[in-house]
Amino acid sequence: MSRQQRESIDALLRSAPRPETPPSVGEQRSGFAAAIGRHAPEDVAARRTVLGGRPALELTPKDAAGHGHLLYLHGGGYVIGSPDTHAGLVGELARRAGLRATSLDYRLAPEDPFPAAVEDGLAAYRELLATGVDARGLVVAGDSAGGGLALATLLAARDAGLPLPAAAAVFSPWVDLTASGDSMRSKHGADPIFVEADIHAYADLYIGAGDRTQPLASPLFADLTGLPPLLIQVGTNELLLDDAVRLAGRAGADNVEVTLEIGSELPHVYQHHYGRLDEADAALDSTARFFTTRISAAFTDAERLEAAAR
Secondary structure: OOOOHHHHHHHHHOOOOOOOOOOOOHHHHHHHHHHHHOOOOOOOOEEEEEOOOOOEEEEOOOOOOOOOEEEEEEEOOOOOOOOOOHHHHHHHHHHHHEEEEEEOOOOOHHHHHHHHHHHHHHHHHHHHHHHOHHHHEEEEEEHHHHHHHHHHHHHHHHHOOOOOOEEEEOOOOOOOOOOOHHHHHOOOOOOOOHHHHHHHHHHHHHOOOOOOOOOOHHHHHHOOOOOOOEEEEEOOOOOOHHHHHHHHHHHHOOOOEEEEEEOOOOOOHHHHHHOOHHHHHHHHHHHHHHHHHHHHHHHHHHHHHHHHOO
8 A cells, every 4th residue: 555545544533633622422322433434245144142231243154164153343433333333344344254243332431430331341251262163263343443452351250260262362452541651642633533632532432530540441451361362463653652553562561472563654443444455454364364363273272181181
C-alpha cells in the first residue's frame, strides 16, 4: 500500500470535525455505528443469540472448522460500539481463520460501569466452556477497549481456575486507564482519531473515581503469568502505541509467549479497513494464521500428553 493510499485513509478519519460541545453518549454511539459499521461478509452467516446472559452475534463462515471458536469483544472505550458495529471486522477475521465466532454485546458505561464488562466477558467465556467448546479450540480477540477486556476476561478466567484458550489476539489494545504512556503525548496530532482528553473521558465514564491501576481495569499492571500465546497489533499513528508496546514487554517478563506487530503510519484499529488497506488485510491474515496454528498445536500437544499417559 502506497503512502498516498495510507494518507487517504488518514484524511478520511480526520474528516469529521470536532464539535465545540462534546457529543452525548447517545450521539457518540450513533455516530460510531454510522462511521465504523460494516456488514458481515456474504459467505458468513449472522445469527442473534445469547451468551452468558447477554445478547450476542454469532458469525459462522461457510467453511468453518468443526472444532474452533472465536470469542470477540468489540472496542469503543467501554462506552460505544456493539457486535453490529463490528460485524464486518469479526466476520472477516472468522472467515479467514475458518472459525465460528461469537461477538458479545457486553454492558456499557456509563449505565453499567466497571466491572460489569469484565463480569459479562467472564460469564460468556464460562458458558462457552460449559456448553462443550473445547478450550484447545477456543481463541479470544478484541480491539481497543475490547482488547483490554479480552485480557481482563482471561485474567478473571485464570483466577477462577478455568482452562485457558489456545491463544488471544488484541488490536490496538487499551490496557492502561491511567494514560501514562509517552505516546499519549508524543503522538498528539499524528493520531487522526483521538486526543488525550478523549482517553480520559472514556476512562471517567467507565471507572470514575475508582482505582485505574487495578488489573482487571488496566491489564498492563497485572501479573500475566499463565496466559496463552498473545498476538498484539498496533499502528504507529496512535495514542495507544505505548499501551501495546508496554503490554508486550510485560507479557514477555511474565513468561507469556508474545508477538508484537507494529504497522508503520497506521491508525487505531486499522484492521477495520480490510479490503481498502493492504496492511489491514495482511494483519487479519496474520491473526488468522496465528489462531489456526495455535489451535492445531493445542490439540497436538494434548494428544501427545494423553498418549504418554497411556
